[in-house]
Amino acid sequence: MQQKSEEYTARHLSVLEGLEAVRKRPGMYIGSTDHRGLMHCVWEIIDNAIDEALEGHCSEILVTLHPDHSVSVADNGRGIPIDTVKSVGLSGVEVVFTKLHAGGKFGGGSYSSSGGLHGVGASVVNALSARLDVEVDRGGKTYGMSFRRGEPGVFDDANGRTPNSPFTPFTESSELKVVGKAKRGKTGTRVRFWADYQIFSKDVEFDWETLVARARQSSFLVPGLKLIVRDERQEPALQEELLHEGGVVDFVDFLAKDGPVTDTWRLQGQGEYQETVQQLDDGGHLKAVELTRTCEVECALRWGIGYDTKVQSFVNIIATPKGGTHIQGFEQALLKVLRAQVDKNARKLKVTAKDGRIEKDDILAGLTAVVTVRLPEPQFEGQTKEILGTPQVRQVVNKVITDALKEQLTSKKRDDKQQASNLLEKIVGEMKARQSARLHKEISRRKNALETSSLPAKLADCRTNEVADSELFIVEGDSALGTAKLARSSEFQALFPIRGKILNVQKASTADMLANAECSAIIQVIGAGSGRTFNLEAARYGKVILMTDADVDGAHIRTLLLTLFFRYMRPLVEAGRVYAAVPPLHRVELSATGRKKKEYVYTYSEEELNTLLKKLARSGRKYKEPIQRYKGLGEMDADQLAETTMDPAGRMLRRITLADEAALAKAEDTFELLMGSVVAPRKEFIVNGANQLELADIDV
Structure with a gap:
């Protein structure tokens, strides 16, 4: 070379x-x-x-x-x-x-x-x-x-x-x-x-x-x-x-998509700081001059029922997507003020020393905020201006946000006090969710015979260690569980029963959800955490199948379960790993004629049944009266349940999907309409749809 x-x-x-x-x-x-x-x-x-x-x-x-x-x-x-x-x-x-x-x-x-x-x-x-x-x-x-x-x-x-x-x-x-x-x-x-x-x-x-x-x-x-x-x-x-x-308040309202925990609050103020800069003198030469600068701070923020965080920051209307000293001051102020408020209301919030302290992620969950500062000659890291570097801004923002937020949270107005209470409950709930998720991660995804398991006792687990092949059936009621145990393939199908209707998490706080035995057990069984800490790769099952009765109550229970998955385990839904089982409504027993043996035909709707009966009438085939109408999964024997609902070879599943942002937004609106705390829109929806319902369709 x-x-x-x-x-x-x-x-x-x-x-x-x-x-x-x-x-x-x-x-x-x-x-x-x-x-x-x-x-x-x-x-x-x-x-x-x-x-x-x-x-x-x-x-x-x-x-x-x-x-x-x-x-x-x-x-x-x-x-x-x-x-x-x-x-x-x-x-x-x-x-x-x-x-x-x-x-x-x-x-x-x-x-x-x-x-x-x-x-x-x-x-x-x-x-x-x-x-x-x-x-x-x-x-x-x-x-x-x-x-x-x-x-x-x-x-x-x-x-x-x-x-x-x-x-x-x-x-x-x-x-x-x-x-x-x-x-x-x-x-x-x-x-x-x-x-x-x-x-x-x-x-x-x-x-x-x-x-x-x-x-x-x-x-x-x-x-x-x-x-x-x-x-x-x-x-x-x-x-x-x-x-x-409307400025930044309108901006936050535009960005926020989830239901509100608080109104949109505007926090603003200004502060001064000293800065040494180089300026041209009369002779055209640079010299060091110490100046008093004024930094104006304006922030709009609100907390929602979700757990995603949207914080956008700006310096003189220039976006700083990677943050900087103004965001450091903003987050420090939030943590300091809200920690103090939680400590002050510890008894009311049922927070003890063993619960630990509030962390930044607990506060940022569900937060939508726009933070903007205006100051002369800010220092950026690079011409692309993605990070603010002026160090004095951190302290100015910290003081402005601290004073304004403390005043908002200690306001004597009834509405402000209620919003502050809701916010503190949400933050404490996020803290407990984080701690719960940490405990769930410590649980082994699969336990062998030599290990002890802290999973719920009523879980009938499967034997396979291959997550992709495994299925978890969430079953309505202990009676259906008994039949399902006989119908399942224990190699890859696990069963977990729930008792009736679980908590409506759309209207409940995170703390209430975690305190609910059924909800916390489902999260523990799936093993991937909840909310912001949900880790899809840690999920213990490849498919989660909701198996409820084919009646109004079953549909309600399925909706409650889907609300839980949508709110706290959304990545599982987005990945297409949540399904609804489709059990049959009727079993028609066809009489034996000539060489044809006795047969059983299952139908899944009234329309499908009527079509079948017309077809049998045209062909002259007789069937046994009365036609069996399944009121619940417990009415089936193990062979029937396996053949129609659990055996992959013959069953039918409905995949729950969120294919794109439009579907996600529509799902948000639907869950808020059907399961949210605001009653008036739901009442209007029911009244407007009542004329589309036939009396015969009501399962009573």
Whole structure:
């Protein structure tokens, strides 16, 4: 192998000037060159427009996806300055779009808070665009300038406005041209750019759904700002107009999908902190200056009956999906205040020293929150601004949330006291659920003859160690259990009986659910925990089959069981591992005629029975009267139950599925309607559906 030269001198070093560094290492500025990076370029331009709205100078932003793979952003803000920047001798427009770390957000007093604070947003987008056009309305005139891959110049658009039009770069000096007239008093900025596919992957496109979601998010965070998003790439064009006056409270209500435990609370305040920053002096040199900063904190939050957590955080309306110091302060405040409230109400909540302490996950269960802070010149970790790094913000947020939440939880109003009580009960329930799940994980998934088992005594387990092949039948009543034991294949079929109707967990707290013997036993038998701690891989059975009587009571018990699985073991349902057995309603005994022996035919509905009887009448086949009508599983003997309901060769099962988000949302609504604590919608549902029910269908 040829030995490489060890000589390393100054001639090996290369200096990337201006926007060359951006094109050489685009990932440093936009995160990636795939779909995420392409959309980040759009966010940079939109965020500059929204910064104008935050200062009260912009009320409308229009974002348009064009058929030629370009995107434009137009706002009615003040417009980018068009006068000359003395230090560089260039117009404000050219400085903003060609110079890194240039802009009005570095302590010059133009913006008290902003998202595009690094001063690289517009210039980075310009560097990564095959073409970028900017127009500014100021002083009754419209000024325009064009760039190709960051270089200013003039396009010849005689044959159409495209990034491939002939381009003449400026050589000696650049020029911001007047390209039209603007109405008196009209100001604003319009930016249109074509992404450079020498940089981005060839197949990436601007995504409509992602754009609308981001625009909706911004409309929540800046109340009164109208965002119009258009997609002209199809006919007819799609358009969304987004305007929300309620701010973060509306945002939380939009995000929350589960039933409420509390109303949506708005917590807000502000605090000051000291920060040493570098600022330019009159001579153009940087010097250290200690400033007093003001951080405004606004938070909306509510707890729901579910256990999923949705916390979205923002700094000057810029999303910080990976959190940062503001989220650290928020979570610390929640934990401190709610721990203190639980300790204060320990006797009422039946919490003892052996129960341990509330943890962060207990508090976050079912929480939907939007946390936003506004401060000048925040420090982010990287240009993509996914993590806030300003350390002083943590203490400010902590104090604001602590004071506001404590005031909310100790309010003397009757409604507030009830909501606070419901919240503390939910948190304690989550703590006990977590401890219960930990105990369940300690139980071996399969016990051999030499081990002791702490599983419920009434469980008739199966012998196989193969989870995928095993089945758990949850059986209604001990009478059906006796028959089912004789009918099952004990190699792979386990039986667990329940006594009548279990607790309706849609209306009960987590603590009540865990205190219920039947519910806790079912969770223990399945062995995968519950709620947030549910671990699908730890489930002891490949199929869970609900086997109830084919009557109204059986249907009610099945609904109660499904509510338990949906609320606390949802991944099992989503994986398609929960089934409902379909036992027959009738057994028709056909008489022996000629060579035909006596036969038994099972039917599963009145309609199917009527069809069978008509068929027998046409063929002249006789059957024994009266036809047997099964009122419950206990009326079958073991052979009949095995043949019709338990034997995989002849049984029929209904799989309970949640195929997509729409099905999930529909299931949420259905369970809340049928099993929730609000009675009025359920009464209306029953009254409206009563005329569709025949008296003969009622099993009495």
